[in-house]
Every structure is written in C-alpha cells, then in structure tokens.
Amino acid sequence: MRRKIVTHKERKIVLGNFLSLTGLQTISYILPMIILPYLVRVIGIEKFGLLAFAQALVQYFMILTDYGFSLSATRTMALIGEHKQKTSVLFSSVMTVKLILSGLSFVVLCALLYFVPRFRQDWIVYLLSFGTVIGSTLFPVWFFQGKEKMNYIAVVNVVSGILYAVSIFVFIGGPEDYLIVPAMGSLLSIVSGLLGLFIAFKKFRLEFIVQKYTDIKRELKTGWDIFVSILAVNAYTATRVFAVGLLTNNVITGYYSLAAQIANVIQTFPMDSFTRAVYPRISHVFSKNKQRALAIMYRIQDGITLGFVVSLPIAYIISPWIIQIACGAPYKEVVFTLRLLLVAIFFVGANNFKVQFLLVCGKQDLYARIHVTAALVGVPLIFLLIHHFSYAGAALSTVITEAGVFILTSLIVEHLGKNILKKNTC
DSSP: OOOOSSOHHHHHHHHHHHHHHHHHHIIIIIHHHHHHHHHHHHHHHHHHHHHHHHHHHHHHHHHHHHTTTTTHHHHHHHHHTTOHHHHHHHHHHHHHHHHHHHHHHHHHHHHHHHHOHHHHTTHHHHHHHTHHHHHHHHSOHHHHHHTTOTHHHHHHHHHHHHHHHHHHHHHOOSGGGTTHHHHHHHHHHHHHHHHHHHHHHHHHTOOOOOOOHHHHHHHHHHHHHHHHHHHHHHHTTHHHHHHHHHHSOHHHHHHHHHHHHHHHHHHHTTHHHHHHHHHHHHHHHHHHOHHHHHHHHHHHHHHHHHHHHHHHHHHHHTHHHHHHHHHSSOOHHHHHHHHHHHHHHHHHHTTHHHHHHHHHTTOHHHHHHHHHHHHHHHHHHHHHHHHHHTHHHHHHHHHHHHHHHHHHHHHHHHHHHHHHHTTOOO
C-alpha cells in the first residue's frame, strides 16, 4: 500500500495550530476592520494617515528586533524537540539578542526625533508607537511556534485584541484623542509580551541562562541571512506606506494605508496562520524525508494558488462594497489602489510555500538573495512610481516587484526539487 504523504497525526497537529493561529488572526485583522470605519470618521483621514506613517516607521524597528528569529529560531526549536537544557539555552540566547536590539532601536528612534524635523514635529506619536516594538520583543512567538503550541499565542492576543477594540470605542471621541490610539496599542502589546514570557517560563519550566559574548555572536550569525532577507522584504513592503508619507501628505497616506490594510487581510487571512502552522512540521519532515517534504509543499502550494484564483476575482468585483463597509465611505482612491494590490496578492499567494521551502531546505542564502534583489529593484521603483503616480505608484510597484519574486523563486525551487528527486542533498 502506498504511504500517505501526510499522516493523520501530522494533520491533527497542523490543524490544531492552524485553528489557534486563525483565531489569533481573526482578532489581529478582523477587529481592526471593525473599528476602522469608526476611527477614520472620528479622528479624520489626516490623523489616520499620520498614525499609519508612524507605524510604518516603527515597523523597521520591529524587523530589527525580530532579526529573522521568527523563522531561524522557530526551525531550530522545532528540531531541538523536548531537550530541556538546549531549549533554555536557545531561548536565553534569542531573548538576549532581541533585548539588545530593542535598546539599540530606541536610541536610533530618539536620534531621529531630535535631529529630523519631519519626525520632531509629531515626536510624541512616534514615541507612543514604539511600545509595540517592546511588546513584540518580549512576546516569544517564535518559541511557541517552534514548540507547536500556538494556542498560547492565540489566547493572549485574542484577549489583547478585544481590549484594544473596546478601548478605541470607549476612549476615542474626537480628533483630539488620536494619541490614545498608539498609546493603548503599545500598552496592551507590552502587557501581552510580559504575559507571553510568564507562560513560557511557567509551562515549559525554562531557565534564563546569562549568555556570553560568543553565544550572542553565534545567534547573530545564525539569523543573519534570514534577517537580511526579511529586511529586504520589508524594504519593498513597509517602505510603501513610509514612502507615500514622505513624498505626499497625511491624507494621501491615509488613502493608501486603508487599501494596504484591507489588502493585507485578504492576503494573509487565513493563509499566514496556515503557513506558520505548517512551517515547523514540514521542517521536521524534511529532516527525515526530503522527497516527502517536497511533495507536501507542492500539494499545499497548489491548493493555496487555486484558492486565490477563485477568490481574488470576486474580491475585485466587490471592492467598492468592501471599502464602503471597512472605511465608512466609498473612497474611489482606495478602491482603485485595492484593485491594483489584488494582482500583487495573487503572486504572493502563488509563491508563499515555495519561498518558505527554501528555509526548510536550509537555503537561507538563496532566500536572502531573492529578496535582496527584489529590494534593490523594488525600493527605487517605489519612489520613482510614487513621484509620477502618487499613491497608485506604490501599488503598481508592488505588482511589478511581487511578480519578479514569484518568477525568480519558482525557477530556483524547481531546480532544488529536481536535485531532491535525484536524491541529492538540498
């Protein structure tokens, strides 16, 4: 009898983690869509654009403090298994590096607020927004993913998300209350981070081991390739909102940010939670059977691609209704931008598991090269097209860049797949 590609036990583990992460994403994405019309109407599109610009800046610091550990440390933790001492050593090393990078990020932010007039003008917005960096640093999402215990992530973030939504409706009553938005988001993020640490130490009986310089250097070296690639990815993703804010004004930034947030929900919900649930499991499978891991990857990728082929045309048609519901007004600028971004979403979805498979194979260098190449082309393209076409230029650059990443990744993964089938090492 032919062996099944995916066993019942693996399906059960992945499904459980998928449901936990989907619950988390429901709060992370759906709740903001509920409060979005209220927020835009109450504080106005200009203040909304300012907050979006501040969040785009803070996103760079979140990338720095993550340092690729969401992928590299997750994979290592999955391979360690239940070895308590190794688990504590890895946890301590990663958290030490993240805390150091968080402190460095705060120093850089303070320098920007002091020396750059554009940031100094609304310094308090950026300072209040920085709390989300601290919260993401503290919350060991990578640890729970590696242990395949995503339910802990879901519970903490679901509660935090609900409290955030309630606070918006309770405390935001006019444009003058806009500072409460980043303040409340940062406060709840920090509390969630502390709670995540408490659960990790209590449930898994971790011990924090003071790290030597050599240990810190090792973790920095381990995560470097993935960090570079993630930095490159965000150089042409997070930079779009940031670039629109730099080259236009807060109102136009608000338009583009609205479309980008809605597009992000369509792109990642629930695909992102499924990707994160599968990653540690397929890494484990690959360590034992490379051909089976390749077959699983292609089966999942084909299913995801088919799902987007069906759903994206529908989303294109109903875009005006989506904007009306999500934004509280039929902004034509947002509808046009969203429709352009839907094309980019197709390329991202059709490429998601292929690009992840490079990390499963241990090909962090190839993963990095693809995204560094995309950044080198994509970032200048963003500024060029925004200069000529305003917010629409940011969306158009997204389509072009993601199409290029899709083509490049497909060619590389196809070559790796042929080597695996020939029983060569990946």
